[in-house]
Amino acid sequence: MNTWAIKYTLLVTAIAFVSLGSAQARDLPQPLNDSDFLYNGTPNAEVFELGRMLFFDPILSGNLNISCGTCHSPGHGTGDNISLSIGEGGQGFAMSRKTGPMGVVGRVPRNAQPLYNVGARSYTSFFHDGRLEPDPMEIFQSGFWSPAREHLPEGLDNLLAAQAMFPVLSPIEMAGQKGENPVATAVAEDRLVDAWSHLAKRLADVPEYRAMFEAAFGPGDVTFVQAANALAAFQSKAFRSEGNRFLQALRDNDPSLLSDAARDGMNLFFGEAGCSGCHSGPLMTDHNFHAIAMPQVGPGKGHGNDTGYWRASGFMDRVEDEGRFRVTFDPEDRFAFRTPSLINVSLTGPWGHSGAYDTLEAVVRHHLNPIVSLEAYDPVSLPQLDDVIEQTGEGSQLIFRPLNPARSGAYVLRDQWVQSSDKLRSRIASENDLVPKTLSDDEVDAVLAFLRSASDPAVLDLVDLIPTSVPSGLPPQPTQ
Ligand code: HEC
Ligand code: HEC
Structure with missing residues (x-):
């Protein structure tokens, strides 16, 4: 098919969306250029290098045992290839990550998001539920709506920098548990500014970091806002990825760069199969939120009002993940999650907000008939957690002890409850907004060929970004 034919197909698609009464006509994907990225694609070199060190240095974690790169590993599609990350307290990487000697309090409730092209200016929110967004009304001094509300400081360069303020506060991801270290204790006592200050002081105490901060930002006190700005500069450039054949074909106006199957798949994707209704634009996302009845696995985000799990287990936990609803409290948003970018998608599994x-x-087949797929869902097996610790006591008496073996069955049940409870499953199903589609097996194969053509295997070479040593002297994570 010649270029014109592709353009024509895409144009027809755009018109079809209008005539179907869809929210707006979809633009034909245009390739991206430097100005579509933060810092116009070229962050300051010193700031970038500082960000690279910080990204892989466990010094940013409360107990000095995990880095950003542990869960966002360049050799694993900037994720960790497991459904639900094992955060602080774990050891090992990706599929072989296990609980370490200090134990973990549980699984991270959502799949680690890939970081390809997160420096694109088109990102208008971060996280699966978009809980971090710009604040156009300027209610908060930081300029962002976020879970830290008024505590988020000013001086953050952009949304991606604001994101970097958060993983270090999460007890389960990087901070650790109250009493284990001053960062975790500050978080548990809602002294977020103290938690960030403590990390900044740690960095300032390392002469090599002090010199790097000065080279990047000039003389003055090291702040965690600077660290976050450096992390953003690093991620925006390091994980920019447009080398795949699909974007290449758009750039060169040359569809012959795609195989026949991938070309058929592209036409389906932007046409009859309706994928680009949500996965639109060159990054194949509308940055919007949709409920598509994606199964949940794992412990959830503490949402929902179903008491079934309490009664069955004796743990007073709520186990649902209601997605965007918990940000907006708009019932339309229940179980809606942000449309993921599909660039490099064949390298970023497992897929879905909880890696289902x-x-x-x-x-892809889930999309063809979401409800049937949800009902027939055969749960993925989650790696066993061997050393789980639980919180006992209250206030200053709070301590963590190995999970009582008599209760461990109920704990395991928590990670599976949403799959086994008809009631919870039917709540997810009742909110589905994705209309079923019929595609033949050949058509599904074509769509898959297209998605593979939108993935660039060369990005796995980004392991070369991992430094062999970092200024703290701790072992960088992950290992190459
Ligand atoms: C324990 C694993 C883990 C660690 C460590 C971790 N992340 Fe993440 N990251 C995740 C998970 C899980 C999500 C999705 C969370 C959600 O939606 O609630 C995420 C989301 C993100 C996002 C949002 C991407 C998007 O498309 O919205 C960015 C950016 C990011 N992480 C960067 C970082 C940086 C920078 C660090 C270090 C300061 C870091 N992460 C540390 C697991 C981790
Ligand atoms: C109504 C909007 C919508 C349409 C139409 C749609 N998707 Fe999705 N898609 C989503 C959302 C939202 C998610 C993430 C859902 C979640 O994790 O809960 C997703 C997830 C995915 C994923 C998994 C990505 C990942 O990183 O986990 C793939 C692959 C995908 N879609 C492909 C397709 C294809 C192919 C089509 C067309 C057949 C399609 N989508 C149509 C909204 C849509």
């Missing part, structure tokens, strides 16, 4: 599907085909 472990093949690309299964997650």
Whole structure:
């Protein structure tokens, strides 16, 4: 098919969306250029290098045992290839990550998001539920709506920098548990500014970091806002990825760069199959939120009002993840999650906000009939957690002890409850907004070929970004 034919197909698609009464006509994807990225694609070199060190240095974690790169590993599609990350307290990487000697309090409730192209200016929110967003009304001094509300400081360069303020505060991701270290204790006592200050002081105490901060930002006190700005500069450039054949074909106006199957898949994707209704634009996302009845696995985000799990287990936990609803409290948003970018998607499994599907085909087929797929869902097996610790006591008496073995069955049940409870499953199903579609097996194969053509295997070479040593002297994570 010649270029004109592709353009024509895409144009027809755009018109079809209008005539279907869709929210707006979809633009034909245009390739991206430097000005579509933060810092116009070229962050300051010193700031970038500082960000690279910080990204892989466990010094940013309360107990000095995990870095950003542990969960966002360049050799694993900037994720960790497991459904639900094992955060602070774990050891090992990706599929072989296990609980370490200090134990973990549980699984991270959502799949680690890939970081490809997160420096694109088109990102208008971060996280699966978009809980971090710009604040156009300027209610908060930081300029961002976020879970830290008025505590988020000013001086953050952009939304991506604001994001970097958060993983270090999460007890389960990087901070650790109250009493284990001053960062975790400050977080537990809601002294967020103290938590960030403590980390900044740690950095300032390392002469090599002090010199790097000065080279990047000039003389003055080291602040965690600077660290976050450096992390953003690093991620925006390091994980920019447009080398795949799909974007290449758009750039060169040359569809022959795609195989026949991938070309058919592209036409389906932007046409009959309706994928680009949500996965629109060159990054294949509308940055919007949709409920598509994606199964949940894992412990959830503490949402929902179903008491079934309490009664069955004796743990007073709520186990649902209601997604965007918990940000907006708009019932329309219940179980809605942000449309993921599909650039490099064949390298970023498992897929779905909790990593429910472990093949690309299964997650694509889920879209064809979401409710049936949810009902027939055969849960992925989550790696066993061996050393779980639980919180006992209250206030200053709060301590963490190994989970009582008599209760461990109920704990495991928590990670599976949403899959086994008809009631919870039917709540997810009742909110579905994705209309079923019929595609033949050949058509599904074509869509998969197209998605693979939108993935660039060369990005796995980004392991070369991992430094062999970092200024703290701690072992960088992950290992190459
Ligand atoms: C324990 C694993 C873990 C660690 C460590 C971690 N992350 Fe993440 N990251 C995640 C998970 C899980 C999500 C999605 C969380 C959600 O939606 O609630 C995420 C989301 C993100 C996002 C949002 C991407 C998007 O498309 O919205 C960015 C950016 C990011 N992380 C960067 C970082 C940086 C920078 C660090 C270090 C300061 C870091 N992460 C540390 C697991 C981790
Ligand atoms: C109504 C909007 C919508 C449409 C139409 C749609 N998707 Fe999705 N898609 C989403 C959302 C939202 C998610 C994430 C849902 C979640 O994790 O809960 C997603 C997830 C995915 C994923 C998994 C990505 C990842 O990183 O986990 C793939 C692959 C995918 N979609 C492909 C497709 C294909 C192919 C089509 C067309 C057949 C399509 N989508 C149509 C909204 C849509």
